[in-house]
């Protein structure tokens with residue numbers, strides 16, 4: 001049983017101090033690993049912007065939406081009785097989620113917050129305690145869960161939290177929101193890729209993990225580019241990209257790169273600054289998965305341009321998925337790969353040849 005489920009089932013059991021109120025529930029940042037101990041008769045909307053987790057929740061038959069804008073409140077847009085919030089690693093984004101939950105919560109409702117230490121749950125709880133004492137707090141399995149009533153002090157603080165979390169123009173003049181990758185300014189790795197590979201692009205281009213669209217916008221500055229597919233798993237980021245990139249050659253796809261098939265693809269080039277972190281842990285297998293996806297969706301004569309932090313071990317994946325690859329630019333922090341002649345997934349009888 002998870003920490004949250006035990007809290008809902010036992011700490012907030014009927015008759016207990018913050019017993020779960022009846023009525024609709026809203027879960028922000030829903031986790032596919034949680035059952036939420038929500039009785040079948042409780043109407044519940046789960047919000048999950050990250051496509052792989054969204055797909056997992058939808059596959060289990062639950063009502064899931066990608067954004068708060070689509071969550072409404074309870075039936076007919078009324079307030080919810082129970083709001084459950086999972087924090088993210090970005091404090092402003094987390095507080096924005098709390099504000100959104102408080103805004104939709106019935107005055108007699110209950111707000112439950114459950115998160116890991118790695119997501120900053122301890123610091124969040126310290127901040128909340130200065131405003132309103134939680135009804136109950138439990139620490140278990142490297143994390144904490146606590147419950148709050150929507151009292152006046154919290155509601156007042158929520159106004160500032162919502163304001164701090166809302167999308168705004170960043171230093172590059174693009175609309176972004178806290179929590180998106182490199183939301184305050186252009187990532188230097190992406191800038192390296194745009195500078196060195198941008199002029200070489202032509203035809204149909206895919207930007208894998210396109211974020212809020214800066215790199216795709218640079219690719220579109222090249223007139224030899226006929227189309228750019230921005231493929232991104234974070235719903236907020238792809239919606240920001242839609243606002244930022246108004247070129248008619250752009251197509252916006254809220255999809256999981258790791259599940260892209262070869263069907264109907266056929267790109268002349270793939271550009272990517274792949275994800276390398278999840279939950280604060282380095283996850284090189286994400287970038288390795290992106291290299292495999294690029295090989296699947298490229299035309300036989302297509303080219304991949306991938307930028308990565310220098311320490312990330314992508315060379316073996318390049319070797320397995322491309323007949324030719326080389327590092328075409330390096331800085332103290334980044335390396336830029338160019339790879340061509342993708343090896344078909346079966347790989348049958350192909351000699352690996354490395355050009356360096």
Ligand SMILES: C[S@@+](CC[C@H](N)C(=O)[O-])C[C@H]1O[C@@H](n2cnc3c(N)ncnc32)[C@H](O)[C@@H]1O
Pocket residue numbers: 052181182187190208209210211212213214215231232233234237255256257258273274275276
């Ligand atoms: C290092 S960031 C690069 C973002 C953007 N291209 C830029 O240069 O600022 C990697 C991006 O990949 C996205 N991402 C992570 N996992 C993904 C997946 N499985 N499918 C699609 N996008 C994913 C992240 O949300 C993030 O926006």
